[in-house]
Amino acid sequence: MSTLIETKNLQKYFSTPHGYLHAVDNVSISIEEGTTLGVVGESGCGKSTLGRTLIHLHESTGGQIFYRGEDITKVKKKNLGELRHKMQIIFQDPNSSLDPRKTIENIIRAPLKRANHYSKDELNEKINELMDLVGIDQRMRRAYPHELDGGRRQRVGIARALAMNPEFIVCDEPVSALDVSIQAQILNLLQDLQEQKNLTYMFVTHDMSVVKHLADNICVMYLGQVVEMCPSKEVFAAPLHPYTKVLLSAIPTTDIHNKTRRIITKGELTSPINPKPGCRFANRCMYYKEGICDAPQQLEEILPGRLVSCCRAKEINLL
Numbered sequence: 001m002s003t004l005i006e007t008k009n010l011q012k013y014f015s016t017p018h019g020y021l022h023a024v025d026n027v028s029i030s031i032e033e034g035t036t037l038g039v040v041g042e043s044g045c046g047k048s049t050l051g052r053t054l055i056h057l058h059e060s061t062g063g064q065i066f067y068r069g070e071d072i073t074k075v076k077k078k079n080l081g082e083l084r085h086k087m088q089i090i091f092q093d094p095n096s097s098l099d100p101r102k103t104i105e106n107i108i109r110a111p112l113k114r115a116n117h118y119s120k121d122e123l124n125e126k127i128n129e130l131m132d133l134v135g136i137d138q139r140m141r142r143a144y145p146h147e148l149d150g151g152r153r154q155r156v157g158i159a160r161a162l163a164m165n166p167e168f169i170v171c172d173e174p175v176s177a178l179d180v181s182i183q184a185q186i187l188n189l190l191q192d193l194q195e196q197k198n199l200t201y202m203f204v205t206h207d208m209s210v211v212k213h214l215a216d217n218i219c220v221m222y223l224g225q226v227v228e229m230c231p232s233k234e235v236f237a238a239p240l241h242p243y244t245k246v247l248l249s250a251i252p253t254t255d256i257h258n259k260t261r262r263i264i265t266k267g268e269l270t271s272p273i274n275p276k277p278g279c280r281f282a283n284r285c286m287y288y289k290e291g292i293c294d295a296p297q298q299l300e301e302i303l304p305g306r307l308v309s310c311c312r313a314k315e316i317n318l319l
Helices: 047-054 077-086 104-115 120-134 150-162 180-197 232-237 242-249 313-317
Strands: 003-016 019-027 030-032 036-040 062-067 087-090 168-172 200-205 217-222 225-231 300-303 306-308
Touching: 003 047, 019 047, 019 225, 030 200, 036 047, 047 087, 047 168, 047 200, 077 087, 087 150, 104 120, 104 150, 120 150, 120 180, 150 180, 217 232, 217 242, 225 232, 225 242, 232 242
Parallel strands: 036 200, 036 217, 087 168, 168 200
Antiparallel strands: 003 019, 003 030, 003 062, 217 225, 225 306, 300 306
């Protein structure tokens, strides 16, 4: 497999009255073609901002973005349309991401018309194809978003994202606003589409259990930084960063014999506005040591394929 998209020290800062909010801070990731990278963490950790910056919905503050080896960090506006054909996004809330004034047919038609190389008959044929692909009945063509349930609305969002035959899709918490029974249907649909079209996903979520069987690799973010990155199976079998341990301990279970203890964090959350050097999780970490953990942390490979940003990871996990 070849690397489809890669970042090097990517940054996205937002100006506030009190300083710069470091939403994405020196993030370096790579996603192989045809695979899924799960980006997990609490709300506000920067995972959605990372996905939107990758596809240029946000302009980066610093660092680089590479697509098939080509630097697209400062892509010109005239070339942005071509890039949009290759990179798309599925938004979290279909209620707010779909135009309530347009029918389902016209919502799917909009990106196809921008391509400007379909005849009227070809447009209708392509709309039918996309609706069938995502499991929307043809009788819904002239329905409006408010007339559909949450699952069907999200299917419309997926059809719209697929309209330009993209290679890379950012799935920005696409099931968090849906009922649990509907979540499974949408996740299965995304997996089927990936197999059929060899799609590459960045799957953003705060729910570790959602990405357990969906993601090939997992990137754990905390306050704008990557704290752990490794294959999905390994992170669930043996998490190495203290924050990853906290996230996994919070996964609900129906197993009455499960003896995993819920880890409760204490201490104040570090401000993402002009943060001080050092570990940003230190204030809440159960393994914190004064002087050691106050130093700047680096993402290091402490085991083959296991990148961790914690100077005490080896000591904590007895590696």
